[in-house]
Amino acid sequence: MRLAYDVEAVRAAEAALAAGLPAGTLMDRAAAGIAAACARLLGSTYGTRVVLLVGSGDNGGDALHAGARLGRRGARVDALCLGSRTHQEGAAALLAAGGRLHGGTERADLLDDADLVVDGIVGIGGSGGLRPDAARVVARAEASAALLVAVDVPSGVDASTGEATGEVVHADVTLTPGTLKPGLLVDPGSSCAGLVEVVDIGLGPHLAALGAPDVEALEADDVAALLPAPGPESDKYQRGVVGVVAGSDEYPGAAVLCAGAAVRSGAGMVRYVGPDHATYRVLARWPEAVAGEGRVQARVIGPGIPELDAVLDQVARPEPVVLDATAATAYARAGGPALLTPHAGELVRVLAAAGVEATREQVEARRLHWAREAARATGCVVLLKGSTTVVAAPDGRVRVNPTGTPWLATAGSGDVLAGVAGALLAGGLPPFDAGSVAAWLHGLAGRLAADGASTSASAVLDALPAALRAVLR
Numbered sequence: 001m002r003l004a005y006d007v008e009a010v011r012a013a014e015a016a017l018a019a020g021l022p023a024g025t026l027m028d029r030a031a032a033g034i035a036a037a038c039a040r041l042l043g044s045t046y047g048t049r050v051v052l053l054v055g056s057g058d059n060g061g062d063a064l065h066a067g068a069r070l071g072r073r074g075a076r077v078d079a080l081c082l083g084s085r086t087h088q089e090g091a092a093a094l095l096a097a098g099g100r101l102h103g104g105t106e107r108a109d110l111l112d113d114a115d116l117v118v119d120g121i122v123g124i125g126g127s128g129g130l131r132p133d134a135a136r137v138v139a140r141a142e143a144s145a146a147l148l149v150a151v152d153v154p155s156g157v158d159a160s161t162g163e164a165t166g167e168v169v170h171a172d173v174t175l176t177p178g179t180l181k182p183g184l185l186v187d188p189g190s191s192c193a194g195l196v197e198v199v200d201i202g203l204g205p206h207l208a209a210l211g212a213p214d215v216e217a218l219e220a221d222d223v224a225a226l227l228p229a230p231g232p233e234s235d236k237y238q239r240g241v242v243g244v245v246a247g248s249d250e251y252p253g254a255a256v257l258c259a260g261a262a263v264r265s266g267a268g269m270v271r272y273v274g275p276d277h278a279t280y281r282v283l284a285r286w287p288e289a290v291a292g293e294g295r296v297q298a299r300v301i302g303p304g305i306p307e308l309d310a311v312l313d314q315v316a317r318p319e320p321v322v323l324d325a326t327a328a329t330a331y332a333r334a335g336g337p338a339l340l341t342p343h344a345g346e347l348v349r350v351l352a353a354a355g356v357e358a359t360r361e362q363v364e365a366r367r368l369h370w371a372r373e374a375a376r377a378t379g380c381v382v383l384l385k386g387s388t389t390v391v392a393a394p395d396g397r398v399r400v401n402p403t404g405t406p407w408l409a410t411a412g413s414g415d416v417l418a419g420v421a422g423a424l425l426a427g428g429l430p431p432f433d434a435g436s437v438a439a440w441l442h443g444l445a446g447r448l449a450a451d452g453a454s455t456s457a458s459a460v461l462d463a464l465p466a467a468l469r470a471v472l473r
């Protein structure tokens with residue numbers, strides 16, 4: 001499991017760790033790790049050109065101390081000091097190592113033929129986007145061929161949320177001291193961070209003492225451990241029967257995709273309930289599915305159903321349920337534990353049903369916040385789809401999905417996700433695990449299906465067995 005802590009927790013853990021150490025030790029550790037990683041990225045440091053973008057706080061201090069270490073290893077290091085002040089000891093260390101300091105933007109031309117640029121403008125102490133001077137310098141750095149390495153977070157990104165309210169750095173690599181921050185896992189922050197590497201500064205025990213992390217992200221091992229697997233004595237009923245209530249005369253394809261995803265992701269049996277035409281299509285494509293009502297361990301309700309009235313009695317049953325699309329707004333009628341799977345537009349309607357006002361734009365700009373808010377307001381686990389899928393539980397736990405690709409933004413791919421989640425619920429996973437494991441597998445299947453180009457919901461469905469095998473192998 002990858003764990004991310006928000007700024008408040010990081011500051012508390014850093015204070016506890018620093019209390020037992022000589023002054024400056026933490027920054028020294030951070031700078032050593034950052035310099036070592038930069039040296040690795042450069043291959044050989046001798047004769048390379050490194051430019052530091054330095055803000056007024058300790059984030060700039062990290063960059064200056066790391067720059068001093070690179071200078072001692074033979075790099076030519078120039079610092080562009082963009083803040084109202086500059087970290088004194090860091091500046092002195094860089095000068096002592098043979099580096100140079102420049103005021104503001106006066107030597108921005110150095111960026112044009114730099115090999116590596118370090119973004120130390122602002123870190124966990126930042127608020128708002130880049131100031132105009134910094135934004136101009138960053139644009140020049142991004143236009144150059146240099147590797148752009150952010151210290152802690154890409155400047156301008158909110159470390160606790162991933163929100164960006166103005167101009168931000170788009171880094172190739174982010175080196176983050178101590179622990180991951182949520183802003184490195186949630187878009188738009190996550191997309192701005194590039195490859196993320198944690199630089200160990202000994203914070204681990206102090207973070208663990210603070211309790212639960214702010215945000216988690218599953219890794220392959222976690223998914224393998226959570227996935228329901230058949231034992232020697234298993235039969236199809238023990239593995240879990242999932243009822244798929246999906247599709248309509250208008251959208252029969254949603255039924256085929258959702259039922260197929262349940263078939264492909266480990267359900268012992270799939271019972272399909274829907275209109276005749278859709279039933280015919282489902283059985284023609286998935287002969288292993290069974291038509292009609294019967295005992296199930298969980299249901300998926302909603303994909304491809306524009307008219308809610310027809311399915312409301314199914315929502316009220318006591319078994320765990322995935323409520324997708326319009327059905328998510330009927331959460332209050334659920335007779336058992338519910339997993340809601342809205343995209344941003346649908347989340348607005350779910351929130352409205354819970355008496356909370358928000359616009360689609362607001363949800364898209366603050367995904368972590370609104371997923372949490374919806375879980376709290378509805379009392380259900382909420383899986384918010386889109387650029388960084390966020391799964392939030394009413395008790396405050398949040399998982400963000402590290403797999404996935406924008407190629408998944410294709411008609412019907414949400415129907416596939418709902419089917420996977422339904423099969424996992426039927427297999428006995430609680431809604432929070434079912435949602436986060438489903439998003440993980442769906443995201444991996446999406447990447448395998450797309451393989452760097454366009455894909456379709458049917459191809460994602462076909463890639464599910466390969467995604468499962470990749471995890472269980």
Ligand SMILES: NC(=O)C1=CN([C@@H]2O[C@H](COP(=O)(O)OP(=O)(O)OC[C@H]3O[C@@H](n4cnc5c(N)ncnc54)[C@H](O)[C@@H]3O)[C@@H](O)[C@H]2O)[C@@H](O)CC1
Binds near residue numbers: 057
């Ligand atoms: N606290 C610690 O023990 C450690 C801190 N470390 C580093 O210190 C950083 C935090 O340092 P600080 O608390 O000084 O905070 P930052 O350096 O992140 O930023 C604070 C400074 O930036 C200014 N500022 C805020 N938003 C800005 C914006 N949008 N544009 C330009 N300037 C802006 C503020 O006025 C303030 O002067 C971390 O991100 C990390 O890089 C590391 O050295 C590890 C240890």
Ligand SMILES: Nc1ncnc2c1ncn2[C@@H]1O[C@H](COP(=O)(O)OP(=O)(O)O)[C@@H](O)[C@H]1O
Binds near residue numbers: 343404405412
């Ligand atoms: N920009 C994006 N990046 C990554 N995944 C995305 C993006 N946009 C959409 N997705 C994913 O694609 C799927 C689309 O689901 P949904 O919006 O319900 O579409 P549909 O109703 O057509 O099936 C979801 O899993 C969602 O998380």
Ligand SMILES: [K+]
Binds near residue numbers: 123150151
């Ligand atoms: K930074």
